[in-house]
Amino acid sequence: MYATVRRNLDKRKIAEPWSLETSTMYLPGEDSVAKETHRAARDMDAGLLRDVRLLFDHREAPPDVDLSNRDDLIEALHEVYGPFAAVMDLDRLIRSIWDPRNRPEDSRR
Numbered sequence: 001m002y003a004t005v006r007r008n009l010d011k012r013k014i015a016e017p018w019s020l021e022t023s024t025m026y027l028p029g030e031d032s033v034a035k036e037t038h039r040a041a042r043d044m045d046a047g048l049l050r051d052v053r054l055l056f057d058h059r060e061a062p063p064d065v066d067l068s069n070r071d072d073l074i075e076a077l078h079e080v081y082g083p084f085a086a087v088m089d090l091d092r093l094i095r096s097i098w099d100p101r102n103r104p105e106d107s108r109r
Helices: 002-009 033-045 070-087 092-097 104-108
Strands: none
Touching: 033 092
């Protein structure tokens, strides 16, 4: 469906069409629309793409955050949630991250 919508947007010059994508972080290794858009944004920033129009607003913690360190987790959660972190239950999120039933890659996601 995504590919069909994107192709059809280009056909409607007079409408000046655009699309909006919203997503949570994709699962690494999963071929998803979100992953492809993230890759396009990185390639665009690196100057590898020509004439691409994309506004990519994305918050991401450093990839090497120590999931066993509470202070590092608090800092990372503040980074990914921005000002909204003030209303989040960060302690509950940390308990979830530390819950052995949850996979570390899901917590990073």
